[in-house]
Amino acid sequence: MELTGAEITIRCLQEEGAEYVFGYPGGAVLHIYDALFTQDQVKHILVRHEQAAVHAADGYARSTDKVGVALVTSGPGVTNAVTGIATAYMDSIPMVIISGQVPTHAIGEDAFQEVDTVGITRPCVKHNFLVKDVKDIAGTIKKAFYLAKSGRPGPVLVDIPKDISSHKTEFSYPSSVNIRSYNPVQQSDLGQVKLAVQLLLAAKRPMIYAGGGVILADASKQLTELVHLLGFPCTNTLMGLGGYPATDKQFVGMLGMHGTYEANMGMQYCDVLLAIGARFDDRVVGNVEHFNQEKRKIIHVDIDPSSISKRVKVDLPIVGDVANVLDDLLAELRGSKEKPDQQAIAPWWAQIKEWRGKNSLVYKHSDEIIKPQFVIEKLYEVTQGEAFITSDVGQHQMWAAQYYKFDKPRRWINSGGLGTMGFGLPAAMGVQLAHPGAHVACVTGEGSIQMCIQELSTCKQFQLPLKIIMLNNRYLGMVRQWQQFFHGNRYAESYMDALPDFVKLAEAYGHIGIRIEKPSDVEPALKEAFERKQQLVFMDFITDQTENVFPMVQGGKGLSEVILAEDL
Amino acid sequence: MRHIMSLLTENEAGALSRVSGLFSARGYNIESLTVAPTEDPTLSRITIVTSGSDAVIEQIFKQLNKLIEVVAVMDLSEGEHLERELMLVKVRAIGSVREEMKRMTDIFRGCIIDVTDKTYTIELTGTGQKLESFLQAIDRSLILETVRTGASGIGRGDRILKL
Numbered sequence: 001m002e003l004t005g006a007e008i009t010i011r012c013l014q015e016e017g018a019e020y021v022f023g024y025p026g027g028a029v030l031h032i033y034d035a036l037f038t039q040d041q042v043k044h045i046l047v048r049h050e051q052a053a054v055h056a057a058d059g060y061a062r063s064t065d066k067v068g069v070a071l072v073t074s075g076p077g078v079t080n081a082v083t084g085i086a087t088a089y090m091d092s093i094p095m096v097i098i099s100g101q102v103p104t105h106a107i108g109e110d111a112f113q114e115v116d117t118v119g120i121t122r123p124c125v126k127h128n129f130l131v132k133d134v135k136d137i138a139g140t141i142k143k144a145f146y147l148a149k150s151g152r153p154g155p156v157l158v159d160i161p162k163d164i165s166s167h168k169t170e171f172s173y174p175s176s177v178n179i180r181s182y183n184p185v186q187q188s189d190l191g192q193v194k195l196a197v198q199l200l201l202a203a204k205r206p207m208i209y210a211g212g213g214v215i216l217a218d219a220s221k222q223l224t225e226l227v228h229l230l231g232f233p234c235t236n237t238l239m240g241l242g243g244y245p246a247t248d249k250q251f252v253g254m255l256g257m258h259g260t261y262e263a264n265m266g267m268q269y270c271d272v273l274l275a276i277g278a279r280f281d282d283r284v285v286g287n288v289e290h291f292n293q294e295k296r297k298i299i300h301v302d303i304d305p306s307s308i309s310k311r312v313k314v315d316l317p318i319v320g321d322v323a324n325v326l327d328d329l330l331a332e333l334r335g336s337k338e339k340p341d342q343q344a345i346a347p348w349w350a351q352i353k354e355w356r357g358k359n360s361l362v363y364k365h366s367d368e369i370i371k372p373q374f375v376i377e378k379l380y381e382v383t384q385g386e387a388f389i390t391s392d393v394g395q396h397q398m399w400a401a402q403y404y405k406f407d408k409p410r411r412w413i414n415s416g417g418l419g420t421m422g423f424g425l426p427a428a429m430g431v432q433l434a435h436p437g438a439h440v441a442c443v444t445g446e447g448s449i450q451m452c453i454q455e456l457s458t459c460k461q462f463q464l465p466l467k468i469i470m471l472n473n474r475y476l477g478m479v480r481q482w483q484q485f486f487h488g489n490r491y492a493e494s495y496m497d498a499l500p501d502f503v504k505l506a507e508a509y510g511h512i513g514i515r516i517e518k519p520s521d522v523e524p525a526l527k528e529a530f531e532r533k534q535q536l537v538f539m540d541f542i543t544d545q546t547e548n549v550f551p552m553v554q555g556g557k558g559l560s561e562v563i564l565a566e567d568l
Numbered sequence: 569m570r571h572i573m574s575l576l577t578e579n580e581a582g583a584l585s586r587v588s589g590l591f592s593a594r595g596y597n598i599e600s601l602t603v604a605p606t607e608d609p610t611l612s613r614i615t616i617v618t619s620g621s622d623a624v625i626e627q628i629f630k631q632l633n634k635l636i637e638v639v640a641v642m643d644l645s646e647g648e649h650l651e652r653e654l655m656l657v658k659v660r661a662i663g664s665v666r667e668e669m670k671r672m673t674d675i676f677r678g679c680i681i682d683v684t685d686k687t688y689t690i691e692l693t694g695t696g697q698k699l700e701s702f703l704q705a706i707d708r709s710l711i712l713e714t715v716r717t718g719a720s721g722i723g724r725g726d727r728i729l730k731l
Contacts, residue, residue, distance in 0.1 A: 123593050127636040181639040306630035
């Protein structure tokens with residue numbers, strides 16, 4: 001039987017097991033929406049802005065091991081989606097975006113709602129396609145899912161002109177994909193693995209530095225085993241939190257610009273560094289020249305060869321799927337006659353203990369005013385560390401990363417690479433849909449939340465009982481912090497005047513709003529909110545306006561040039 | 569350092585802009601870029617002349633390989649290779665200059681492919697350096713127009729970039 005391109009598109013999504021598609025209709029995707037309407041296998045989540053559709057698909061993907069799917073119309077539908085696509089691209093999130101395009105005969109004529117979608121999205125997708133023949137839809141979507149999920153994951157966009165979605169052809173879904181120019185490395189070079197194990201066993205001051213690649217490869221079990229077997233300290237990047245249990249005694253906390261003192265000092269002064277699924281980015285190692293002043297051997301495991309020796313020259317590269325490489329490292333280590341020598345690294349642990357003694361995450365408690373860190377600590381206690389936490393971008397994001405101890409992967413959902421304000425709420429919607437019974441909290445600020453606040457309406461429509469933890473300091477806090485440190489306290493445009501009454505706003509959208517102004521009310525409010533399993537609760541925490549995120553490694557500085565709260 | 573990269577890409581619309589977009593997005597240099605289909609109509613061959621430190625060249629190589637439509641990449645300058653560039657030069661050729669220009673063209677093993685009573689169009693092939701030398705050897709004021717293709721390159725002997 002012949003199907004239309006639109007019907008084929010939906011059939012492909014069914015074949016791929018897509019549970020949800022997050023989208024917004026419009027002229028160029030009308031046929032596809034019509035095809036969605038006549039089936040109920042793939043459920044559509046109607047957002048209020050295309051950026052949110054992509055973030056929601058992204059949150060869905062990050063909290064599961066599945067590919068997120070978004071559907072947007074041509075022109076402004078696509079341009080609105082670009083922020084979401086770039087966010088997913090920077091964090092290597094598997095996603096398929098289907099966009100409508102003006103009819104093929106109108107392409108290039110500056111038609112209504114026409115943009116060069118493939119051109120606009122090219123730098124922020126893993127790959128993209130413009131489908132020019134209805135016969136190519138099935139094969140292209142198959143390729144899109146394969147590309148999105150395999151190798152280093154990423155968003156893939158399929159642009160379908162309106163006429164192509166109405167043309168008819170026979171449907172058959174390809175069972176396999178072969179792209180001759182695309183063969184991501186799966187298995188690592190065992191010779192390299194042997195060399196790595198030798199280096200690790202000879203280390204006197206070892207450090208394991210694991211990033212988002214561990215989460216994406218679902219390799220946190222292997223990582224934990226390896227760290228335990230070696231007895232080495234382990235740090236996670238912002239993207240890697242939950243990849244190694246934060247409550248484990250070998251965990252030294254997050255590293256980087258707002259990492260713990262012990263993690264950053266450990267990175268700087270180790271003699272053997274095992275980097276796994278991480279990319280030495282500027283927020284992690286800061287000043288590369290400063291980092292290179294200390295001599296150390298670096299082993300770098302990554303699926304993407306271009307991540308290796310990009311910013312920091314590596315001694316021993318191992319290209320491969322992180323899970324497979326960790327399996328190989330574990331097997332090699334277990335089979336080795338030499339065993340990790342805990343005596344040899346005891347002085348190093350003593351040094352780390354001394355650094356830990358700095359207690360770099362300490363902050364001044366107050367009975368008068370709510371400290372933002374305190375809210376996160378209470379959030380951790382009330383949810384017993386079991387919640388899915390999404391965040392926006394800024395100070396609240398760093399505090400959530402520092403004070404919520406993630407023991408499991410895929411629980412910490414944030415825009416690390418692109419740093420997209422507005423990510424948290426829509427991402428939380430995707431997470432909640434993927435995990436219907438789970439506690440999902442969005443930690444946000446009064447700046448970020450307003451970038452996608454319209455999604456409170458989506459939450460109402462689909463009855464998503466999110467808990468919004470808004471740390472309201474009436475400032476764009478991270479901007480203000482930098483202005484305080486580096487711009488002589490000139491708070492240019494970082495003050496938020498004329499804020500809405502968020503409690504009333506939440507109520508206007510049909511949710512519950514609570515304002516919390518006293519430290520003693522924090523815990524009861526959180527408890528009450530999480531007990532409301534069926535309702536979205538918007539918590540407006542009025543926090544200390546001038547609190548800063550510490551420790552801090554300033555941009556362009558080295559990891560050991562850290563500012564602690566006590567220094568000021 | 570100057571490097572010459574050879575690429576085989578899928579012969580699809582968009583492959584070239586992915587390659588050139590990569591260079592501009594990441595701030596890499598393009599000195600010249602040539603592209604045309606190969607004997608296999610599904611493949612295009614691109615030659616890019618670029619420059620950068622060893623670390624930058626390593627990244628260029630890896631980033632090119634990462635593009636889905638790039639089938640194969642070779643850094644020709646890592647081994648023995650040949651490169652040629654084609655140039656067309658239109659010169660003012662009046663009076664005694666006509667003979668002089670003909671002689672220079674012969675010396676550089678070029679040929680005159682179009683003649684009018686006032687102009688010659690000269691075709692010249694060689695390395696970029698040879699083309700430069702020709703332009704320096706003739707009277708600059710006579711040059712009306714030059715067109716250069718940019719370098720095409722191929723490995724020597726058994727160095728072959730093929731599927």
